[in-house]
Amino acid sequence: MLTLISATPSPYARKNRIALIEKGIPFELKSEIPWHSTTETPKYNPLEKLPILIFDDGRAPIYESWYIQEYIVQKYRGKGPDLMPDSLDDQLQVRQIQVLADGACDAMSLVFFETGRGDSLSKEWLDRQLRKVNGVIKAMDELVQKMEGKFLVCDEFSVADIAAGAMLGMMDMVETKFGLIHWKEQYPELNKYWEMLESRESFRDAQPVMFELTEKVA
Numbered sequence: 001m002l003t004l005i006s007a008t009p010s011p012y013a014r015k016n017r018i019a020l021i022e023k024g025i026p027f028e029l030k031s032e033i034p035w036h037s038t039t040e041t042p043k044y045n046p047l048e049k050l051p052i053l054i055f056d057d058g059r060a061p062i063y064e065s066w067y068i069q070e071y072i073v074q075k076y077r078g079k080g081p082d083l084m085p086d087s088l089d090d091q092l093q094v095r096q097i098q099v100l101a102d103g104a105c106d107a108m109s110l111v112f113f114e115t116g117r118g119d120s121l122s123k124e125w126l127d128r129q130l131r132k133v134n135g136v137i138k139a140m141d142e143l144v145q146k147m148e149g150k151f152l153v154c155d156e157f158s159v160a161d162i163a164a165g166a167m168l169g170m171m172d173m174v175e176t177k178f179g180l181i182h183w184k185e186q187y188p189e190l191n192k193y194w195e196m197l198e199s200r201e202s203f204r205d206a207q208p209v210m211f212e213l214t215e216k217v218a
Contacts, residue, residue, distance in 0.1 A: 002027040003054040004068075005044065008209040011105045011170040012065035013051035017206035018162045019072045023080035066098060069159050083159045093153050094160040097143065101163035104136035105170055111180060130181065137171065137183045140164055141190040150196065165197035173208055 004020070006013035008031050020027050032039050032050065044052045045063040052063045053071070062068055073084045084091060107129040114126045143164075149155030152164060168190070174180050184191040197203055 001056055003030055003056070004028070005030045005032055005041065005050055005052040005054065007031065007033060007050045009170075009173065010050060011166040011208065012102070014166045014169065014206050014208055015065055015159070015162050016051050016053070016068045016072065018166065018202045019069055019083060019159060021202040021205055022083065022157075022162075023072065023076050025072070025076060025079070066102060069098075069162075073159060081157060083157070083162070085154050085156055085158060087154075090154050094158050097152055097160040098163040100136050100139055101167035104133050104167050107132035107136075108170060108174060108180075115180075133171070133181060134183075136167070137181075137187065137190070140168070141187040144190050144193045147193075161197060165194060165203060168194040169198070169203075169208055 002020070002025065004013065004016060004027050006017065006029060017027075017029065032041060039048075041050060041052065042048050044054065044061045047063065049063065051065055051068060052061050053068045054061045062071055073082070077084075084094060110129045111126060111133070114121055114129065143152055147155070151157050152160045171181060171183060172194070175182055175184065
C-alpha cells in the first residue's frame with residue numbers, strides 16, 4: 001500500500017489525498033510537522049518538504065505535490081476518473097490553473113511565517129504576498145465566471161478543480177481562524193463553486209486541520 005506523508009493543514013498534500021481518493025487508490029496517511037526535530041521528512045526528501053509518497057515495493061519515494069499529482073494522473077490512468085482532459089490545450093490550461101493555485105498557497109505560507117517575526121516583520125513584504133493571494137482569488141473568480149458547466153476546464157472534473165478547491169479551502173481556514181483575508185462575500189460565485197467541490201466525498205474525507213508549532217522554525 002502507498003503511504004502519503006502529510007502535514008495536516010497542507011493544501012498541497014490535500015490535493016494528493018483527494019486525487020488518490022477520487023481514483024480509489026488505497027493509501028495510508030501519515031501526519032508530520034516537518035519543522036519539528038522528530039520529523040522523518042529529510043529521510044525521504046532532501047528538500048525537507050511534504051508531501052511525500054512512499055511505495056511498499058522498495059522504489060524510491062517521490063515528493064513535491066505537483067509531481068505526485070502528475071504521477072497519480074499518469075500512472076493510474078484508466079482507474080477511476082482521468083482527472084486530466086484529453087487534448088493538449090486543455091491539459092496546458094489545467095496545469096496553468098495548478099500554477100495559480102499553488103502560487104497562492106506559497107504566498108499565504110510566507111504570510112504566516114512573516115507574521116511570526118514580531119517586531120522584525122516587513123509590512124511591505126507582507127502586503128506583497130497578500131496582493132498575490134488576492135490576485136489569484138480574483139483570477140479564479142474570473143475563471144469560474146467563464147465556466148460552461150460545473151468545472152473549470154471543458155466541464156470535466158480534473159486536477160485543476162482539485163488544486164483550486166484545496167487552495168480555497170486553505171483561504172477559508174485562514175479567513176475563519178485568522179481573518180487575514182476576506183473573499184467569500186466578495187466573490188459569491190467562486191464561493192458557490194468551492195462549496196460544490198467541498199460537498200464531494202473526496203474533499204470531505206481530506207479536510208485540513210491546523211497544527212500547533214511547538215518548536216522554533218529554523
